[in-house]
Amino acid sequence: MYIEYIAMELPRKLIGSLSQFWKINVLDIKQLYDSVEKLVFVSISLEKRKTDVVRSRYNSTMRVPKALNPRLQKQLLLRFGVYETVYPVETTPSRTVPDHIEKPEYVLQKQPTVLPDKAEVKDVNQLRGMRRSCKLAANILAHVQKNIYPGITTDDIDGMVHKLTVEAGAYPSPLHYKGFPKSVCTSVNNVAVHGIPDLRPLRDGDIINVDITVSLITVITLCWHQYVNSLQNNAIKTCGPEVPFSEIGASIFRHSKRNGLTVLPAFIGHGIGRYFHGPPDIYHTLNRYRGRMRPGMTFTIEPVLSHGSKHTLILPDGWTVVTEDGARSAQAEHTVLVTEDGAEILTK
The missing domain is CATH 3.90.230.10 (Creatinase/methionine aminopeptidase superfamily)
Incomplete structure (x- = not known):
């Protein structure tokens, strides 16, 4: 199961409480509480794979994390620069170790x-x-x-x-x-x-x-x-x-x-x-x-x-x-x- 949501100013304690909902077999939730106006569930799906979630979060390049307001975002940019988010790519096989070397x-x-x-x-x-x-x-x-x-x-x-x-x-x-x-x-x-x-x-x-x-x-x-x-x-x-x-x-x-x-x-x-x-x-x-x-x-x-x-x-x-x-x-x-x-x- 995965959950996509928008939560710009949601308290951390409330985000932590989301885990109780992951055990519920539901297809769509529009709001968690009426009092939380900025929490909007886009979708809840049992079929989506974890890989899709990760890739959706890391499909951009040359970015800085979102800040709460443009002034803070500018400060982050000046302090840490612009960079590429990294996702694993193809690699080579494991290397071998000579027989005479003691193995753990x-x-x-x-x-x-x-x-x-x-x-x-x-x-x-x-x-x-x-x-x-x-x-x-x-x-x-x-x-x-x-x-x-x-x-x-x-x-x-x-x-x-x-x-x-x-x-x-x-x-x-x-x-x-x-x-x-x-x-x-x-x-x-x-x-x-x-x-x-x-x-x-x-x-x-x-x-x-x-x-x-x-x-x-x-x-x-x-x-x-x-x-x-x-x-x-x-x-x-x-x-x-x-x-x-x-x-x-x-x-x-x-x-x-x-x-x-x-x-x-x-x-x-x-x-x-x-x-x-x-x-x-x-x-x-x-x-x-x-x-x-x-x-x-x-x-x-x-x-x-x-x-x-x-x-x-x-x-x-x-x-x-x-x-x-x-x-x-x-x-x-x-x-x-x-x-x-x-x-x-x-x-x-």
């Missing part, structure tokens, strides 16, 4: 690593492995940054990352993780996270997030980089022994609000080490997550910011997440180690 358990279909039930304090050997893999991810990212230019495709970037990773004797962790077909995530403009590299050439003015994740001797690390680094660095400065995990989100929320940006709350950081994702959960907005940091803990901080709405959509490929209103987004990610006197960025 999700590729070998072995019994998955048992996750700890709380944030893990790593020993000296584990931290040594974390530093090696984080350094490799940072070096690959530095190489990629120097070789991104208009005309290159995100599939070319995938090939570059794949080659550098396997040459270092590591495994590109996104490849075949829960079915992901590529060796890196590339998210352009309105794609918030988990973009699948394809044959679309990058254009002058595009914003691209490159998610590099490597597995080196069973230690996994992640490394992202984007212009939201100042916000992220402020959050990292709050880290240290006995600091509540929730303080990270509070710092990011305050900083983004001061700069007129929106945190996309659907995406959180996480513990990392022998496993891809584990405790603790690192929220990037106001939250009440329990627990405090201890020396030896490692986790990612990876806020996603947008200049539009906080709402996102998952495309039919099951991976690509785009902003609902077509607004551009940017993300930065680092793997952080809590130390005795603060925090160390391992992926720097």
Whole structure:
């Protein structure tokens, strides 16, 4: 079922209540409440596919999200420019990894690593492995940054990352993780996270997030980089022994609000080490997550910011997440180690 509607000034709480109507088998609703004059249902259909809805929202190019009035729209245009909304296009087959490189358990279909039930304090050997893999991810990212230019495709970037990773004797962790077909995530403009590299050439003015994740001797690390680094660095400065995990989100929320940006709350950081994702959960907005940091803990901080709405959509490929209103987004990610006197960025 899908619903198309016009709601220029509809309160968010009322939009949230729409879900109760999705369970009702009806063909046409003209109004939700008489008091809401600006809500008009165009159609409700059980036959329409999700793909049609997504394409209808992303069939325009060179656009900025609609604002509430022309003055605000002009401000958005001056601040963020004109850009193309991105939708997945054709791509190439998955790349292969040499047999001599150790594969993670999700590729070998072995019994998955048992996750700890709380944030893990790593020993000296584990931290040594974390530093090696984080350094490799940072070096690959530095190489990629120097070789991104208009005309290159995100599939070319995938090939570059794949080659550098396997040459270092590591495994590109996104490849075949829960079915992901590529060796890196590339998210352009309105794609918030988990973009699948394809044959679309990058254009002058595009914003691209490159998610590099490597597995080196069973230690996994992640490394992202984007212009939201100042916000992220402020959050990292709050880290240290006995600091509540929730303080990270509070710092990011305050900083983004001061700069007129929106945190996309659907995406959180996480513990990392022998496993891809584990405790603790690192929220990037106001939250009440329990627990405090201890020396030896490692986790990612990876806020996603947008200049539009906080709402996102998952495309039919099951991976690509785009902003609902077509607004551009940017993300930065680092793997952080809590130390005795603060925090160390391992992926720097």
